[in-house]
Amino acid sequence: MIPINIIFKVVKNNPDDQSIEIKMCRQNSSRPIDDYVPIRVSYSRFDFSSVYNFQESIRELVSDRSLMYLIQEPTLPENKSSDEIESIDFNDLIDRVIAIPYGTDNELNEIEL
Amino acid sequence: MTTCRRFHRIGNDFTLCVNIGKKDYVLAENPIDSNTIFYYGIKGIGKLGTMFSEDYVLVEEGELVDVRSYLHKFRIFHSQEDFHLVGFNTLEKGQNWEGRLIKSDEEVLDLHVIRELYKISFLVCFDGKPIVNDKTMKRYEYARLDVSKEYKVNLNGGALGLFYKN
Numbered sequence: 001m002i003p004i005n006i007i008f009k010v011v012k013n014n015p016d017d018q019s020i021e022i023k024m025c026r027q028n029s030s031r032p033i034d035d036y037v038p039i040r041v042s043y044s045r046f047d048f049s050s051v052y053n054f055q056e057s058i059r060e061l062v063s064d065r066s067l068m069y070l071i072q073e074p075t076l077p078e079n080k081s082s083d084e085i086e087s088i089d090f091n092d093l094i095d096r097v098i099a100i101p102y103g104t105d106n107e108l109n110e111i112e113l
Numbered sequence: 114m115t116t117c118r119r120f121h122r123i124g125n126d127f128t129l130c131v132n133i134g135k136k137d138y139v140l141a142e143n144p145i146d147s148n149t150i151f152y153y154g155i156k157g158i159g160k161l162g163t164m165f166s167e168d169y170v171l172v173e174e175g176e177l178v179d180v181r182s183y184l185h186k187f188r189i190f191h192s193q194e195d196f197h198l199v200g201f202n203t204l205e206k207g208q209n210w211e212g213r214l215i216k217s218d219e220e221v222l223d224l225h226v227i228r229e230l231y232k233i234s235f236l237v238c239f240d241g242k243p244i245v246n247d248k249t250m251k252r253y254e255y256a257r258l259d260v261s262k263e264y265k266v267n268l269n270g271g272a273l274g275l276f277y278k279n
Contacts, residue, residue, distance in 0.1 A: 104119070104120035111248065111254050113258070
């Protein structure tokens with residue numbers, strides 16, 4: 001989990017077809033929320049049984065989508081790397097950009113043989 | 114204080130848990146928290162047993178240890194040395210898998226049993242950089258095997274595990 005706030009803005013309510021249009025992003029995005037494309041979401045995705053449950057159902061939706069936006073952000077050419085750590089000597093790492101997976105839980109890497 | 118770094122590698126059919134720690138690290142596990150059925154020892158030795166029992170198995174460097182008999186029990190682990198162990202975990206408690214290490218003289222993967230039983234099988238790299246069909250595998254990489262194919266293996270000082278769901 002990345003500990004940042006997620007922001008959202010409901011830009012249209014469509015009671016006729018039981019849906020809303022909503023924008024969302026992480027709060028520290030480099031782009032304003034209005035620059036994001038809204039998505040249409042059915043009421044069925046939300047839990048109207050209480051305010052708390054309502055908030056939690058919104059949270060689930062906007063968190064997943066905001067994380068997806070984060071993952072889709074382009075990588076700066078300067079930050080691209082295919083280098084790997086091949087020794088335990090820091091001298092071998094000086095001035096090299098190394099990419100490693102975030103966090104402690106990652107997907108297994110499947111290869112074709 | 115003795116500590117252990119633990120992390121997971123998650124696949125569609127199984128997961129690996131990696132445990133790296135110091136001598137005399139002790140862990141107690143509730144069976145609902147663990148689906149580990151095999152351990153491979155990359156480094157060090159540890160005792161794995163049932164809580165409040167003398168019964169245990171040694172998880173040793175270079176060996177794949179079958180711990181299926183402990184799957185539904187409260188387990189304890191005690192490292193005898195600094196250690197680096199990899200656990201092979203099922204996605205569900207009810208699954209049964211068979212597993213073995215590839216032997217150093219196994220130049221072509223022996224898939225005889227798997228072909229006969231027609232099981233979905235996987236090759237998992239536990240250590241080093243083994244070469245399979247001219248492709249170098251890295252630690253924790255895996256491949257789904259096609260039983261119609263032959264796989265030439267050079268362990269190259271590394272360790273490969275062969276697993277299939279029974």
